[in-house]
Amino acid sequence: MAIEFTVDNAGIATLTINRPDRMNALDQVHYAELSRLWIEVRDNPAIRCAIITGTGDKSFCAGADIKEVLGDKIALHDLWQTQKQPLLNRGLEIWKPVIAAVNGYCLGGGMTLLLSTDIRIAATGATFAVGEVKRGIVAGMGGTQRLIRQVTHxxxxEMLLTGDSIDATTAEHWGLINRVVPETDLMRTAQDFALRIAGNAPLAVRATKELALRARDMSLADGMRTEQMMNTLLQNTSSDMQEGRAAFLEKRPPRFTGA
Known part of the structure; x- marks a missing residue:
């Protein structure tokens, strides 16, 4: 299978799209495999953080494999199969942080994948575009929904209607990515972020991500009340909270277990 998957001792999962001959584009078989792996990230308690990247230095992900996917007829009843083969950018809820390491072209479905991640590192030569309007379709899997929420209107x-690409420097300036680094530093930088996240209390990290994302659909008052309830839950039930307090008082690194 052309999606590589590893989990290291720190609890960091790395998903690598390995179809360089197809610019790391995805056909139906590879979408299904990616769905399976995202579910593994969600459900495996040993995983604390994930990194998604592509093989080589030319492409992160060019989205759907146009040659094999675009033009396929979709059965009308599948329109209501909203939980079929769930993907991160299709709405699968993964409260563990996901980091994108963008190593080249980030196009179409690759962009919608990027938009569903939490922290984004790009190599200097990375390129970003949602060019679906040039193919007679719209930017699906959240393309028209997330982009408008993450950068200015x-x-x-501009990106959605022209389909034109922007470079990494522009993407950073627009707030689409966190930082631009040389290609040789890309994975090291992503792994550094992942290690810092994985070293924090897992339940608190997941609660923080969920609260932050749900805040977009709640009033400030509702969000603050939910935040208060979440903190009370963690303070009263989480052994990691007790460990964090003990480590602070004893001036030592905490040993969180995710409980």
Whole structure:
């Protein structure tokens, strides 16, 4: 299978799309495999953080494999199969942080994948585009929904309506990615972020991600009340909270277990 998957001793899962001959584009078989692996990230208690990247230095992910996917007829009843082969960018809820290491072209479905991640590192030569309008379709899997929430209206509409690409420097300036680094530093930088996240209390990290994402659909008052309830839950039931307090008082690194 052309999606590599590893989990290291720190609890960091790395998913690598390995189809360099197809610019790391995805056909139906590889979408199904990616769905299976995202579910593994969600459900495996040993995993604390994930990194998604592509093989080589030319492409992170070019989205759907146009040659094999675009033009396929979709059965009408599948329109209501909303939980079939769930993907991160299709709405699968993964409260563990996901980091994107963008190593080249980030196009179409690759962009919608990027938009569903939490922290984004790009190599200097990375390129970003949602060019679906040039193919007669719209930017699906959240393309029209997330982009407009993550950058300004004018910039989102520029990308969505023209289909034109932007470079890594522009993407960083627009707030689409966290930082731009040389290609040789890409994975090291992503892994550094992942290690810092994985070293924190797992339940608190997941609660923080969920609260932050749900805040977009809640009033400030509702969000603050939910935040208060989550903190009370952790303080009263989580052994990691007790460990964090003990480590602070004893001036030592904490040993969190995710309990």
């Amino acid at each position: 004018a910039r989102a509409m």
